[in-house]
Amino acid sequence: MTETGIGASVRRKEDFRFITGKGRYTDDINRPGQTYACFVRSPHAHATIDGIDASAALKTKGVLAVFTGDDIAADKVGGLICGWMIHSKDGSPMKAGAHPALAQGKVRYVGDHVAVVIAETWAIARDAAEKVLVHYTVLPANADTAAAAKPGAPVVHDVAPDNVVYDWSLGDKGATDAAFARAKHVTTLEIVNNRLVPNPMEPRSAVGDYDEGNESFTLYTTSQNPHVARLVLSAFIGIAPEHKLRVIAPDVGGGFGSKIFIYAEETICVWAAKKVRRPVKWTSDRSEAFLSDAHGRDHVTHAQLATDETGKILGLRVKTTANLGAYLSTFSSCVPTYLYAPLLSGQYDIPAIYAEVDGVYTNTAPVDAYRGAGRPEATFVVERLMEVAARELGRDPAEFRRQNFVTQFPHQTPVIMCYDGGDYPRALDRALELADYANIGKRKAESARKGLLRGVGISAYIEACGIAPSAAVGSLGAGVGLWESAEVRVNPVGTVEVLTGSHAHGQGHETTFAQLVSDRLGISIDNVSIVHGDTDKVQMGMGTYGSRSGAVGMSAIVKALDKIEAKAKKVAGHVLEASPDDIEFKNGKFSVKGTDKEIDFASLALQAYIAHKFSGQELEPGLKEGAFYDPTNFTFPAGVHICELEIDPQTGVVAIDKWTAVDDFGNLINPMIVEGQVHGGIAQGIGQALFEGAVYDKAGQLLTASYMDYQMPRAGDLLSYEVAVTNTPCPSNPLGIKGCGEAGAIAAPPAVVNALTDALGHEDVPMPATPQALWRAAQRAVTKAAAQ
C-alpha cells in the first residue's frame, strides 16, 4: 500500500476549498441579469383552486412575471414523473396521479406550488408573492398513514379512488402460511416507522439560464445525479432536447436522497428563464425545505415471526402501509417495495417470507428515498422482531441471532436477494467484545442504584446497495439502467482526468477515486483530477445514491483503467520494441519482461500522443478510454451495532453512553472516509430513534416545519462512536468493496429501540422516543412491574 493508494486514509483533496470558504454551491452562483423566483405555496393540505388574481403582484415595481399552472399547460410542460413502475397483486399498474410543476385546479399538500413570481430581487419577489390572491375551496384532508385508505377517506387523486397507489406483494404466501401453521411460537409486533425530513444543511437551489443564440438551456442545481435530471427534464418534462440542456450540479451540500429527485422548482427555473429571457434563481429557505423536499420513511407495519421449538426461524410475514404523500416523487414507488421487502430476511436463514405493501396517497409532502431508503424500514422490522422473539423465548438476543445466521454463501433468500458473501458471527463476536456485553448486568445494577434504567440493544443489519444490475432492476419495473460510466483521459504529460458519472456531495470522491487511479497507474495523487457534476463535460452517468459510487462508479473506472493499461502496453511495445504480450506494468513503469528496458508512465503517455513510434494504421494515437460498468449483483454490507444507554425515569431523558459498530464493507479504499460515513449514518439513525419526526395534524398542517419543532441531532445529543470493521471482500465487483454510506442509518434505529425496551422491560416505545414518550413508557414500566 502506498501513502496515497488504496487502503490509505488520505486527507481529502477537496477540503481546501471548503475550509477556506471557496466551495462553490448553487446559491453561490450568480448569472448576469439574474432574476429571482419566489413560489406561492398552498397554505392548505387539500383544496380546489377557484381562481388566481396576480394583478397586484404584477403591478409591483420590479416584478417581471407571475406564472401559474395555466401557463405551463399552455406551454405543454410535462408533469413530474415517477420512474419505477410497480404492479399490484392483480397485475394492474400503479395509479400515478398527475403531478404538474405548478398546480392545476387542485392543491394536495401544504407547500404545493401554485404560482411563481419572477422579480428583480429576492425581496421584491417575496413581497409580490404575498400579493398573489388565490381563491381556494378547502377540502377535508387525508393526512394519516394508517387511515389513508379507509372507506370514506378524502380522495387525493381521482385515479386512485381508494387512495391506494398499489397493493403489492413479494414472497410465497402459501409457504409462509404453512410455516406459521407449524410454528411453536409466533412473535407479533405493530410498528410505526416515523416520517423524517432529510435536511441536508444546504437547502435546494436552482439557477436556470437560457442562451437565445444557441437556443440552449443551462441549469445549475443541487442534484445528486445531474444526468438523470437532464434526462427527465428533457425526455419527460420536455423543456429541451438533451443536447440543448446542460445540467451542472456544482458543490452540493449533502443530499441523503433528497437531491436525487427532479422537483418542480428547478423545472420552473429553467423553463421560466426562456419565458423572461433572463436567468432565474431560486433558493429554498429551510421552512420551504420542510414543506417541499421529499420526506422519508412513514410506514405502519404489522409484522410476525414464526419459530420452532429450538428457536429456529420458520417464517416471517409483514403487512405494511407506506405513505407516498400527495404525489409520486421520482423514485418513490420502489422505496417501500423493492428496496424494502427484499431485505426482510436480514442476516438470517428464513425459509419462508411473505410481504404485502400498500402504497397510499395522503395530503402530505411526497415521500421518497432518504438515507437507507426501504432498508432501514426492513431492518427495523427484522431486528425488532428478533429482539422481541428472543425475549419472549427467554433467549439471549445475541445467541438467538447467532443460531439463525446465514453461514453458507451464496445464500438465496426467499425474497429475491442472493447474498454473495459475509461472515456474520465474526462481526457479532467482535461487537460483543468491544461493547463488553458480558458485563452489562453489572452496569445495569450500578445504574439502578442511581435510580436510572440502563439497557443494551443489538442490531445485526444487512443491506443491499451498490445499486444495481440494470437487467435485474428493469425486470422489477425500473425505468432506467443503474450502471455507471467513467472516462479516463491521460494527458500527454501523464496527468490524468477521470470523468465520472457519480456525483460527490460530501463523500470525498475527489480523493478516493484519485487514490484508485494513483494506485493503479503508479502516479502521484496530485496528478489526478476527478471531474463530475456537469453534463457538458461528463458522459451520461447515473449519479450517487444507494451507496453505489464505490461499488459501481469506481468499478467503471477500474474497467476504463484496464483499457488504458492494455492500450498503453501496445504503445510501450512499439516504443520498447517488444511484443505487447511481453510488457509488464508495475509501479508506474512499463518494462519488457526479462530485460532492463523500461519507460515510465508519463513518458509513455507522451509517446502515445506524439505517435512517432507506431503508424496510425496499426494503433490509434492518444490515451483515453471510457467504460460503462453494469454490476452483476448488489453488494451486501452487514454488521452489528450495539447501543448502550441510560434513561432517567423521572424526566424521560436518555443518554447513550456507548456505541459500538462493527461493519463489513469488504475492502476499504480510504478507512478515514469510510468511518466518517459510518459516523454520519449512525447520527441520522439515532436521530430517527430519539429525536426526529415529521408530524402532520388532522388538517394536514406540518407541525414540525422548522428547527424550532423538528429536532435535529446536535453535538451535545450524541457521543463519540467506537467503529471497527471486519472484511470479507465482495466477490461481485473488481475492487471487492461494498457500500458504506447508508449502513449507519440502517443499523442504528433498532439498536436504540432495543436498548430502550431492554431498559424499560416492555416493548411499548415509539419512535422518536422523545423525553415525553420515554417518561410515559417508564411509568408504564412501573405499572407493569407493580402488576407482576
Next chain:
Amino acid sequence: MTAVSMMVNGQHVSAEIDPRTLLVQFLREHLRLTGTHVGCDTSQCGCCVVHVNGDAIKSCTTLALTCDGAEVTTIEGLAKGDVLHPMQAAFRENHGLQCGFCTPGMIMTAVELVNRKGTNLDEHTIREELEGNLCRCTGYHNIVKAIGAGAQAMASAAE
C-alpha cells in the same frame, strides 16, 4: 437605501443598502463572500457564523446596518495568505467535514470558542459549545476531534 461601511477581512467596504439587508446577505450578495452560508431561517444551524468585533455571531440574525463601523471576519479572512489557520488545518487533518456546507460556521465558532475558553477543551465542553451549529454529515464525531486538535494547535501557534 442607507449607507453602511465596515471592515471585512481587513478591507474597508461601504455600500448603500436596503435597511432589511442581513449581514449574511451583505457578505454574500454585495461582497460576493460566499463562504458564509445560510442553512436555516430560525437562527439555529450556525452555517452563517462570522466574527463581529471578535464575537462569533449569526450573520443571518444581524442587520448589516447594525454592523456599521464594525470589524468583521469571515471564513475567507481566517487564513494568513496561503497559511491555513490551525483550526482550518485541524478540520482537514481530522476529516471534520464532508459536504463542507456547515464547515465555515463550525470553524468560525470553534476559533471563537478557543479564544473564549482556552486551548484545553474536553469533549463535553466542545459538544456543549456546538449547541448552535448543526452538521448533517459527520455525526459530529470528527468535528469534536478536529476542534480539540485545532485548539491544541492554536496553543502551539501562539507560543
Next chain:
Amino acid sequence: MYEFAYHRPGSVSEAAALAGDHADGKLLAGGQTLLPTMKQRLAGPSDLIDLSRIDDLRGIEVKDGVVTIKALTRHVTVATSAEVKAAIPALAELAGMIGDPAVRNKGTIGGSVANNDPAADYPSACLALGATITTNKRAIKADDFFKGLFETALEEGEIITSISFPAPEKANYQKFRNPASRYALVGVFVAKTGGHVRVAVTGAGSKGVFRAKEFEAALEANFAPAALDGKSVPASGLNSDIHADAEYRAHLITVMAKRAVAAVA
C-alpha cells in the same frame, strides 16, 4: 422581512422620542428573537429603532447586595461576569443556558425581559428574585411587570434601562430544554431571600411565567426537596404541544423544582 425605516439613536431619550413618533415601530436590542420573527414575516414594524449605539445601557453593577444589569448587557457578559457569579451564581448560570454561544454574544437581558417570551429564561429569574425593572420613566416590580404572553407593563415609548436583582441567600435555576428549539420547555427558578422562598416557572404556563405559590409555602416551611413530595402545579393552566402535554409539564415542574432545591439546600 417587510420593509422598515431604520433609526440608530445615540441616547435613551432620542430612542424614546423615536418610539413615541412611530407607534408601529419596534426597538431592536440584540435582535435574536425580533429578527427571526421579522424574517418569517410574523412581525412587520414600520420602523426599527436600533439601540446598539447607546453605550449608557451596558454594564453591571453590584452595590448593597443588589445586582443591577443594564438593559443592553449581553447574555455572555452576564454568564461570565465575576460580580454576578459571586453575588447570584444562579443568574450567571441561567444566562449561560440561553440559546447558544452565538445567540448569547448578541442577545440582551433587556430585550429578553421586554419581549417576555413565555419560554424565555430571564423572566423566571426576575420573578423569583423579586427584581425591579427600571425604565426611562419609572421602576416596576417584577410581580407587576409580566402580564401574559409577550405582554408586559411597558407603555408606548417606554424603554427598559436596567434590571436590579437583590442577591438571595440561595438560588438555583433548572432548565428542561425543548428538545428542538432549546427554549425552556420547563424552567424553574427557586430563590430563598430573607427567609422567603419564591419559585418561578417559565416555559410551561399558558399565560407565561408564573409563581408556584404552593411550592413556595412548602419550601418556606422546609427548604428541602422532600418538601415538594406529592406537590404539583395543576396541569389545567399549562401548555400542551407536540413536545410536551400539560401533564408532562406539570410533572417536570415538580422534578425541576426539587432538583433546584437539591442543588443549593
